[in-house]
Structures are given as structure tokens and as C-alpha cells.
Amino acid sequence: MNTHHKTYHPYVSPFDPCVPINIKTYSTPPHLYMGYQPPNLPQFTPAEALRAGTIWKAFYDPYFSQIELAKEGNQV
Amino acid sequence: MWIYEKKLQYPVRVSTCNPTLAKYLIEQYGGADGELAAALRYLNQRYTIPNKVIGLLTDIGTEEFAHLEMIATMVYKLTKDATPDQMKVAGLGDHYANHDGALFYQNASGVPWTAAYIAAKGDPIADLYEDIAAEEKARATYQWLIDLSDDPAINDGLRFLREREIIHAQRFREAVEILKDERDQKKVF
Secondary structure, three states: OOOOEEEEOOOOOOOOOOOOOOOEEEEOOHHHHOOOOOOOOOEOOHHHHHHHOOOEHHHOOOOOOHHHHHOOOOOO | OOOOOOOOOOOOOOOOOOHHHHHHHOHHHHOOOOHHHHHHHHHHHHHHOOHHHHHHHHHHHHHHHHHHHHHHHHHHHHHOOOOHHHHHHOOOHHHHHHHOOOOOOEOOOOOEOOHHHOOOOOOHHHHHHHHHHHHHHHHHHHHHHHHHOOOHHHHHHHHHHHHHHHHHHHHHHHHHHHHHOOOOOOOOO
């Protein structure tokens, strides 16, 4: 199973004026690993799919801001 | 020819009057990686691409217009009934001077949309790679917009749009696979 995020540690100089961000994160959504979509993948129900933006569970990768992630219970 | 359905692809709700957020969202309306540029890019490429992927470009190009309409609705609702003072505070004083509350095809910095945003090289592989890049850039733009926004109702719609960009990127990647496929060639081992 692939992760939908990757992280790296950027160099932090002692002279950087802003508060350093020690871990940077970037998105690696599932379609990057898929190639041709294989047949018979699991599906959402039509009602769920209309909300999710895709009928294929394998492609579902919702993005949340740090503010949203900090608030509990916001994750779909 | 198109048939219009008088409803949005995904419902647009707005929590508060927030012209500042509208200013950011305009990036996806008239920006380089916005929905207008995407729609026109794909529909325009249909004439010089192998038959097998014309339908895909029609479908995705059409859907981009549905996304454009969602962004327009978001911007409209976020600025509806905003006073000139509220527009000024949001950094939209110069927009108000020129357009009042009207929408305009421009990016978040007010740079007007230009056809130069549309890639059309005529080479099928080059054009499809351009399309994949455009979808990934639009996906990233939606991420940054979600980061900037504190409106949960808007974020819900933006997440839907971002998911669609993922699906579009996947389909364009599959289109490349179709075009480079060697199925018809005789292979001698």
C-alpha cells in the first residue's frame, strides 16, 4: 500500500528569519502508482461517490489543511 | 454541440461573506492552471489527436466547464452584497473600481486570462503530458486554496474538485498508455 503523502527534512540555517519548518510534506495521490486502472476495483455507492468525487475507492484521497487536521472529527 | 443541465456538478455552499477568499479562488477561474484554461486547452486539442482519445478530451473539457461554473458560484456567493469598504479591505478595491461585483477572467493577482496559457503543440504525446501536468498543477492549486481557506463549506467543494483533478490526471495517463501501445505490432522474439 502506498502512502498518499511523503515527507522530507529541509536544511535549516541558523540565520533563517522565519520559524523553521522541520518537516515538509507533499501529496502523492494514488493515481501516480496505478498505471492502467485494473478491472473490478471496489466502488463507493452512488450517493457516496457523488460526495467523494470518484466512484473508485482506490482513487479517493481527500486533502485537509493543517487547521482542519488540528480540529478533531473533521476527517471525512 | 452541448446540452446544458441547469444544476451544479456539486452543491456550492458558503459559510460567510468573505471577499478575501473570493480573491484567492479567482486563481482557479482565470489563472494559468484554472478551469477556463483547462477546458479550452482540452477541447482545442481534440482536432489534432488520434481518434482513440478525442472522446476523453471532450468529456474532461466539458467537465472543466462544470468546475468553472462551481468556482464562479463560490466567488459570486463570497462577494455577494459585500460593500465597497469590504472589497477594499479584502484587497479587491482595484477590482471594484473596474468591475463592481462582476466576475472577470483573471488570476488571484488580477492578471487577465490569456490564450498563452493554453498549450497546443500538435504532438499527441507532448500535448497529453502537458494535460497531465495541468491536472497536477490544478490539484496543487486546490491544496493551497484549502490551506488558505477557513470556510468549511467551501473546503468541502474544493476537496471534490481536487479529487476530480486526480481522476482526470489518471485518465490522461491512461490515454498516453493507449497511444504508445504496441498491440498492433508484430513482435518477433
